[in-house]
Amino acid sequence: MALGWPTMAVVLTCAVAVMLPGVSSTRYIVGANMGWTSNVNYTAWARAKHFYRGDWLYFVYDRNRMNVLEVKKRDYKSCNSEHPLHNWTNGYGRDVVPLNVTKTYYFISGRTKGLFCRRGTKVAIPVK
Ligand SMILES: *[C@@H]1O[C@H](CO)[C@@H](O)[C@H](O)[C@H]1NC(C)=O
Ligand SMILES: *[C@@H]1O[C@H](CO)[C@@H](O)[C@H](O)[C@H]1NC(C)=O
Numbered sequence: 630m631a632l633g634w635p636t637m638a639v640v641l642t643c644a645v646a647v648m649l650p651g652v653s654s655t656r657y658i659v660g661a662n663m664g665w666t667s668n669v670n671y672t673a674w675a676r677a678k679h680f681y682r683g684d685w686l687y688f689v690y691d692r693n694r695m696n697v698l699e700v701k702k703r704d705y706k707s708c709n710s711e712h713p714l715h716n717w718t719n720g721y722g723r724d725v726v727p728l729n730v731t732k733t734y735y736f737i738s739g740r741t742k743g744l745f746c747r748r749g750t751k752v753a754i755p756v757k
């Protein structure tokens with residue numbers, strides 16, 4: 630079956646929108662194929678990347694061990710999970726965070742009083 634003109638127009642418009650540079654946003658799986666876990670250096674993971682407003686972070690992890698808390702810089706450094714700015718944990722071990730503000734975001738795993746955070750499950754994301 631041949632596509633009618635209105636359908637073709639919609640398909641072409643979508644294709645052009647996807648190809649325009651600067652318009653598309655990137656979704657990053659935090660830690661890539663390692664996910665959000667212990668024994669990963671997330672500073673090293675984030676270092677070579679450029680995060681822009683409109684991008685997304687995708688945290689994939691064992692929901693019985695980790696969670697995803699956005700915290701202040703001070704609490705990121707000390708692994709203090711008592712006063713999160715935002716609790717991104719939805720309970721399924723799959724959390725999506727929209728980077729919709731130009732700032733540095735700080736995330737930690739706050740389970741078991743920050744134990745995993747102190748073992749490295751923490752990441753700072755500077756958004757341009
Ligand atoms: C993690 O990687 C960063 C950047 O490469 C490095 O400066 C830091 O020492 C590493 N941390 C650990 C605990 O290995
Ligand atoms: C974060 O939200 C999850 C799911 O609603 C909840 O189970 C958990 O207790 C919350 N954690 C904190 C530190 O608020």
Ligand SMILES: *[C@@H]1O[C@H](CO)[C@@H](O)[C@H](O)[C@H]1NC(C)=O
Binds near residue numbers: 730
């Ligand atoms: C960014 O997203 C958060 C969480 O969904 C929301 O609370 C906040 O209002 C948003 N900020 C902007 C500037 O859109």
